[in-house]
Amino acid sequence: MKKIEVKNLKFAYNSKETVINGLNFSVEAGKYVSILGHNGSGKSTLAKLLMGLLVPGSGEIFVDGKLLSSETVDEIRLKMALVFQNPDNQFIGSTVEEDVAFGLENRKVPQKEMHDIIFKYLRLVGMEEFYDKEPSNLSGGQKQRVAIAGALALNPDILILDEATSMLDPKGKREINELINSLRDVNPELTIISITHDVNEALFSDEIVLISSGKVSKVATPEEIFSDEALLTKNNVISPFVYQIKNRLIDMGIDASNCKTMDEMVELIWQSK
Numbered sequence: 682m683k684k685i686e687v688k689n690l691k692f693a694y695n696s697k698e699t700v701i702n703g704l705n706f707s708v709e710a711g712k713y714v715s716i717l718g719h720n721g722s723g724k725s726t727l728a729k730l731l732m733g734l735l736v737p738g739s740g741e742i743f744v745d746g747k748l749l750s751s752e753t754v755d756e757i758r759l760k761m762a763l764v765f766q767n768p769d770n771q772f773i774g775s776t777v778e779e780d781v782a783f784g785l786e787n788r789k790v791p792q793k794e795m796h797d798i799i800f801k802y803l804r805l806v807g808m809e810e811f812y813d814k815e816p817s818n819l820s821g822g823q824k825q826r827v828a829i830a831g832a833l834a835l836n837p838d839i840l841i842l843d844e845a846t847s848m849l850d851p852k853g854k855r856e857i858n859e860l861i862n863s864l865r866d867v868n869p870e871l872t873i874i875s876i877t878h879d880v881n882e883a884l885f886s887d888e889i890v891l892i893s894s895g896k897v898s899k900v901a902t903p904e905e906i907f908s909d910e911a912l913l914t915k916n917n918v919i920s921p922f923v924y925q926i927k928n929r930l931i932d933m934g935i936d937a938s939n940c941k942t943m944d945e946m947v948e949l950i951w952q953s954k
C-alpha cells in the first residue's frame with residue numbers, strides 16, 4: 682500500500698523562485714527511502730510540506746490515501762515524526778526530559794507511562810544522563826540525539842529524518858542507523874524518509890529519490906543509482922567508496938557487478954590475477 686504519495690507538488694517561498702517544481706514520487710508502507718539532492722534542492726522544504734508545516738502552492742500530498750489539507754493535517758500529523766535539520770529549531774522544553782515529554786503530552790500519552798517511554802528512548806540514544814540538562818547547552822550531536830529520541834518516543838508510522846545524524850561522529854552515526862534499523866525489525870510497518878547527504882547511509886535504504894532543483898531526477902534502488910555514473914555526475918553526487926571501486930573495476934574489464942562489499946571485490950581481484 683502507498684503510505685505517501687506526492688503528486689505534481691509545487692511550492693515557492695516567494696514569487697522569484699519556485700523551490701519545489703512539480704515533484705512526483707510515492708513511498709510504500711514499511712519502506713526506508715532516502716531523499717538525496719544537492720544543497721538548496723528543496724529537501725528540507727519537502728520535509729516541511731510532508732508534515733503540513735508548509736502549504737503547497739499546487740499539487741497534492743496523500744498520506745494513507747488521505748489528502749493532506751487544513752482539515753486533515755492534525756490527524757495526519759499524529760502519524761508522523763520529523764527530526765529537523767537544525768536541532769536548535771525544535772526544542773521546547775527547558776530540560777531534555779521535559780522536551781521529550783512535550784511531544785508525548787501532545788499525543789495524550791498517560792502521565793504514568795511517560796517516564797518509562799522518555800527514559801527508554803533517551804537510553805537508546807545514549808542521552809539518559811542528560812535528562813535534567815538544558816537542551817540549548819548541549820553539543821550539536823547531543824541535540825540531534827535528543828531530537829531523535831523525541832521523535833522515536835512518539836512511535837510514529839512515518840519517521841522523517843532531515844539530515845538527522847549530520848552532526849554525529851562516525852560511531853554515533855553507526856549507532857543511530859543501527860537503532861533505526863532495529864526499530865524496523867520491531868515494527869515492519871514503520872516507513873522512514875531519510876533526507877541525507879551521506880551516501881553511505883543512503884546505501885542501506887530500500888530506495889533513493891534523487892532530487893535536483895525541486896524535481897525528481899530518478900527513483901531507483903541504491904544499486905541502480907550508484908552504478909550510474911553519468912546520473913551521479915549530473916546530480917553532483919559522489920558515490921559511496923565501495924561503488925567508486927566497483928565502477929573502476931568494471932571500467933577495467935573486471936566483472937564486479939555482483940559485488941556488494943570491499944571483501945568480495947578483493948577476492949575478485951585475487952581471482953582475476
Ligand SMILES: Nc1ncnc2c1ncn2[C@@H]1O[C@H](COP(=O)(O)OP(=O)(O)OP(=O)(O)O)[C@@H](O)[C@H]1O
Nearest residue numbers: 694695700718719720721722723724725726727766
Ligand atoms: N524560509 C525560507 N524563505 C525563503 N527561501 C527559503 C526558505 N527556506 C529555504 N529557502 C530557499 O529554498 C531553497 C530550498 O531550500 P531547502 O532548505 O529546502 O534546501 P535543501 O535541499 O534542504 O538544502 P540543504 O541540503 O542545504 O539542507 C533554497 O534556495 C533556499 O534558499
Ligand SMILES: [Mg+2]
Nearest residue numbers: 724725726766
Ligand atoms: Mg535541508
